[in-house]
Amino acid sequence: MPIPVVDIFAGPGGLGEGFSSLQRRDKTGGAQYRIVVSAEMEKNAAATLRLRSFFRMFPKGKAPSSYYDYLAGRRDEPYSARTASEWSAAGREALQLKLGDSHDDAVLDARLESELTRDEPWVLIGGPPCQAYSLAGRSRNAGVKGYQASEDERHYLYRHYLRLIARYRPAVFIMENVTGLLSSKVDGVRMFPKILDDLRSAAGPNSYRLVPLVASASLTGLEPEAKDFIVRAEDFGAPQARHRVILMGVSQELPLRALRPLVPSNCPATVRDVIGGLPKLRSGLTDFEISSWRDAARAVYEKAAAAAETVDEEVASYLARLGQSVPKKDPGSGGRWIEGRDKEKELPRGLAQWILDGKVRGYANHEVRPHMSADLERYAYAAVFAELHGRSPRGRQEFPKPLHPKHKSWKADKFVDRFKVQLWDAPSSTLLSHLSKDGHYFIHPDPTQLRSISVREAARLQTFPDNYFFEGARGAQFRQVGNAVPPFLASQIAAVVQSILD
Structure with a gap:
């Protein structure tokens, strides 16, 4: 059975696309992961998520002609009477939600409780908005009269991760953000060490290990440094110099013996x-x-x-x-x-x-x-x-x-x-x-x-x-x-996660 994936702060679904695209290597074939919920507050991105969810309702290469006609503007809806049920199912997967809103949190919890079970491993992915951490965002904030970093809730959006981890205990989580996170401070205190500590103990003291995704950092056996969590997309076949902090949290209950970290590509793209x-x-x-x-x-x-x-x-x-x-x-x-x-x-x-x-x-x-x-x-x-x-x-x-x-x-x-x-x-x-x-x-x-x-x-x-x-x-x-994570990179991250879960 495909492993359930929950995608929060999903944007248009770059991380989710990478995970959902990974195919099983055994004789059964089929998808390795299944997106059960993707949550995004911005309406256009949420609409994109639903459309892509509809596309994934069908086996690879079997999406209906109505979908392709919709892309080309030849019809107003991507579904037909024959595929209306799949469109409805896509609407249950892709949700327009603002995390932290009590009503929307309740909607998300209801979906997770119906989709997840305690004895089944699942994966939490996503990237909290970066405006409070990025260098450009911090520069803009510095020009705002009376701005107080400690009062900017965007510094603490990662706490929605903590709530879901504590309540539902994913086997693995992936959290992506800008490299500005490494130097961001609130009241003179660096945020990154605090975020690491909070994530490690999200479901109890030292309940998760934070493991670098890149081979050069993950295989040393040493305690990782902040820079070890930086992933450079161009090193892994993306035609874009995109450097991001990507944290992988692994439950202490899971061994890492079979971990296969990211290995740089020998085919750079331009x-x-x-x-x-x-x-x-x-x-x-x-x-x-x-x-x-x-x-x-x-x-x-x-x-x-x-x-x-x-x-x-x-x-x-x-x-x-x-x-x-x-x-x-x-x-x-x-x-x-x-x-x-x-x-x-x-x-x-x-x-x-x-x-x-x-x-x-x-x-x-x-x-x-x-x-x-x-x-x-x-x-x-x-x-x-x-x-x-x-x-x-x-x-x-x-x-x-x-x-x-x-x-x-x-x-x-x-x-x-x-x-x-x-x-x-x-x-x-x-x-x-x-x-x-x-x-x-x-x-x-x-x-x-x-x-x-x-x-x-x-x-x-x-x-x-x-x-x-x-x-x-x-x-x-x-x-x-x-705002997205490159899906091609995300698929390689999904393979790293799978090496742990196999």
């Missing part, structure tokens, strides 16, 4: 590997109507080229050539669905099996945000600079003065990488929920496209399968993707 073959798009413009994209793009390149002449003649010459060769055909800004996959390049073997689905004959959520024309001039300059120099231009010293934004932080050189190009032949930088606000840190590496990355491109960099659909408006989709 931006080019996963988004290089997607259909070309272009940004929209927020400051005037586009009657001819060709004319609009030419104007962007010409202004960027003129500005670049004072800083980098090679970049200026490249931009001028781009202005003279803008194609007549307007690629558009994408949308919910783009039909056709004929030009898709081959993905690395492991990721191809993970991301691609032969029934998906197009690209869902492949949509980009619009930008001001002045920002597109900066994007054009930055993308060409990156192509020629192998890195993004840094701050006002390497940006032409006519392209300087009118921000105080720019003049103070506080954000020297304010306009950051994702390089083709390297992992991307860390995907963030900030993608919902602007794309300045995620400029597409192809200077002919004049844009930041799309939702689908972000999803691929996070290793979400192409048949994974994100609900809500574009901004909500970006937030979901940016």
Whole structure:
């Protein structure tokens, strides 16, 4: 029987996708884990969770055509009369709940009591919101008049883990958060050691061991240090430099003799590997109507080229050539669905099996945000600079003065990488929920496209399968993707957990 998994603070379900995808290695086959509850408070992410739960109601490769028609926008609902019961079941698994609310906690408890038994091992997974721990969040909080860290409940959301662990005793739990957690303080006291102590004794004194997931740390036999809990996604085949604290708690009742920790991949993945073959798009413009994209793009390149002449003649010459060769055909800004996959390049073997689905004959959520024309001039300059120099231009010293934004932080050189190009032949930088606000840190590496990355491109960099659909408006989709755990990494974590439970 599949091992039950409870996913709290689930976001769009990255961790849950990784666990639910793991297949049994014995003759019976089938799923190793079964998500019994996924809880998330944000409505769009909760809707995404339900849709994905519906997809998982069917054996691998047997999802109904109605699901794929829904992805492509050919029908309003993903289910039919024949699969309405599976849709209802998905609604019982994926719950929109705010942990800490007495009513919602009662709903969650009722579900857990109906799904879990004392003599059956189960796994708790999730990632409490990180705004109180992240460096960016702490910087914002410092600017809030009267802010007191001790009064910010977000520092203590992990206590919802403690309550569930104490009451239901999972065999193993996985908790993910930002590396800022390691240095976060409340009233001068570091939070990380306290969280470790609380988790170790969540179901009684020393009831759990906290075991690093990475082989280099977990096999030493020494007491782990804080840095040993950092997992670097790019080391395990993800095309993204994403460093996160991931804690694995194991019941003291379970031996660790068969533990098989994460082992780094010998097949590193790059931006080019996963988004290089997607259909070309272009940004929209927020400051005037586009009657001819060709004319609009030419104007962007010409202004960027003129500005670049004072800083980098090679970049200026490249931009001028781009202005003279803008194609007549307007690629558009994408949308919910783009039909056709004929030009898709081959993905690395492991990721191809993970991301691609032969029934998906197009690209869902492949949509980009619009930008001001002045920002597109900066994007054009930055993308060409990156192509020629192998890195993004840094701050006002390497940006032409006519392209300087009118921000105080720019003049103070506080954000020297304010306009950051994702390089083709390297992992991307860390995907963030900030993608919902602007794309300045995620400029597409192809200077002919004049844009930041799309939702689908972000999803691929996070290793979400192409048949994974994100609900809500574009901004909500970006937030979901940016907050998630890469499912490809999560599947490897699930295998580590299974090595303990076997």
